[in-house]
Amino acid sequence: FFTCPIIRIGPDELHINDPTFYDVCYVPNYKFVNYRPHYKFVSPMDTLMGLADRDPAAHKKRRGVLSRLFSRSHVQKLERNIQGHIARFEEILSTYAQTKDAKAMERGMCLSKLLRCLAIDIISEYLFSEGFDTLLEDPDNHLIKTLKRGARNVWFFNFFWPVHHLLIMLPQRILKVLVPKRLRGTADLEQFCADQVDELIHDPAKAQAKSTHTTIFQVLMEGGKDGSSPRPSRQALIGEAVTLTAAGLETTGSTLSSAVYYACLNPSVQEKLHDELVRAFPGVGEKSSDEIELAKCERLPYLTAVLKESLRISPGLPGRLPRVTPRGGTVCGTTHIPECTAVSMSIYLMHQNPSVYPNPKVFEPERWIETPNDPLREKYLVPFSKGSRSCLGLHLASAEIYLTLAVMFRRFKFTLHKDNELTADWVDNLLLDPQGELIVSVEE
Numbered sequence: 001f002f003t004c005p006i007i008r009i010g011p012d013e014l015h016i017n018d019p020t021f022y023d024v025c026y027v028p029n030y031k032f033v034n035y036r037p038h039y040k041f042v043s044p045m046d047t048l049m050g051l052a053d054r055d056p057a058a059h060k061k062r063r064g065v066l067s068r069l070f071s072r073s074h075v076q077k078l079e080r081n082i083q084g085h086i087a088r089f090e091e092i093l094s095t096y097a098q099t100k101d102a103k104a105m106e107r108g109m110c111l112s113k114l115l116r117c118l119a120i121d122i123i124s125e126y127l128f129s130e131g132f133d134t135l136l137e138d139p140d141n142h143l144i145k146t147l148k149r150g151a152r153n154v155w156f157f158n159f160f161w162p163v164h165h166l167l168i169m170l171p172q173r174i175l176k177v178l179v180p181k182r183l184r185g186t187a188d189l190e191q192f193c194a195d196q197v198d199e200l201i202h203d204p205a206k207a208q209a210k211s212t213h214t215t216i217f218q219v220l221m222e223g224g225k226d227g228s229s230p231r232p233s234r235q236a237l238i239g240e241a242v243t244l245t246a247a248g249l250e251t252t253g254s255t256l257s258s259a260v261y262y263a264c265l266n267p268s269v270q271e272k273l274h275d276e277l278v279r280a281f282p283g284v285g286e287k288s289s290d291e292i293e294l295a296k297c298e299r300l301p302y303l304t305a306v307l308k309e310s311l312r313i314s315p316g317l318p319g320r321l322p323r324v325t326p327r328g329g330t331v332c333g334t335t336h337i338p339e340c341t342a343v344s345m346s347i348y349l350m351h352q353n354p355s356v357y358p359n360p361k362v363f364e365p366e367r368w369i370e371t372p373n374d375p376l377r378e379k380y381l382v383p384f385s386k387g388s389r390s391c392l393g394l395h396l397a398s399a400e401i402y403l404t405l406a407v408m409f410r411r412f413k414f415t416l417h418k419d420n421e422l423t424a425d426w427v428d429n430l431l432l433d434p435q436g437e438l439i440v441s442v443e444e
């Protein structure tokens, strides 16, 4: 695959594995628009993701409105809120690490589920006036399960998209009676969002009094700063909130699980990370989350290297993200590609390029430190993609990963439990879908 940069992967789609083409295909200003058949699973309503392939001008406006919530400065403003959830997560790890309960030790700790709970608690509090607080429940809770199920239905709904579009339109009470749980996926989340939207529409003062920070619904209802962006319909408000929650859950959760998995396989990685964190945040006996700050984490070289290597080896959206060539076509190397051709590239293949990342299957944070200033190594790391449809949640995801890794590895040591199921294998369900759970033993 690496020797032939352009291959036909379907009757009307080319897959390209020439890294120099990334900056041609994934660029601002909607030069290469989304290839619709690939994005059929997305909601038909005027949500950010739904608008991307139908109406680039409306997508640009909506993205402009939402970017207020996802800017670096807004993430920094809500750092304490994010830390609050990580403190709860730290408490659970600490309780487990100190347990004398033989049965609990025999079972191990299912860290991947806990990390998913952490991700959804953070994103839900960030978007809504209150979070889901799933960390207070059993990590096998219903919401996490249904969202995982929803993520696994992506390809089914891509082929049978009218079914998905119909399900979205059905009122919740009919949905619950008629549709099997396996296909409902995000119904509970939709109900939660619907309640919040209805309160905001009918009693805005009460809804606003509840929230300590700007919520997604407030931002969307206010529209663009100049009022140029129309207020979305009730259904679209709900759809937006649901897709944003889903976008921020499995991606961040699987990156964090992957980081711990590889750190367990490489004890020297854990030791170096721990040493760096203890030097940077030396408080003893304190909760790590009281002391750890994002700005300082971002300056720690080894922690940054572990974050980059985890995103490289296990990118949240590993597979093809197809676009359509513009009028006049385009050129890849010396090959002309005609206009209106679907072309796609894969983040996973970008990150597995052996000439930029030697031994690409090996988890090696040192590759980001030992030979500094390698422009290609930085340039071809594209976990959040690039261009008009790049990840909106980049700053939030990065803050979450930095802070969680710092709290975990400053205070705890992880080893794979005998019943661990997670391996380096995964399935491309649009989102990277690890095939087993990460089960670990934890020492303080």
Ligand code: HEM
Residues within 6 Å of the ligand: 048, 049, 052, 063, 123, 244, 245, 247, 248, 249, 251, 252, 255, 315, 316, 317, 321, 383, 384, 385, 388, 389, 390, 391, 392, 393, 394, 396, 397
């Ligand atoms: C490690 C974590 C994450 C990774 C690796 C990741 C990766 C990506 C990638 C590759 C895309 C482009 C998809 C495409 O071209 O079809 C994307 C889009 C998007 N991501 Fe993320 N993401 C992460 C976390 C988040 C978080 C926390 C949020 C917060 C809500 C988020 C929200 C979005 C949204 C809304 C889009 C669509 C943007 C648009 O259509 O304009 N992501 N993400």
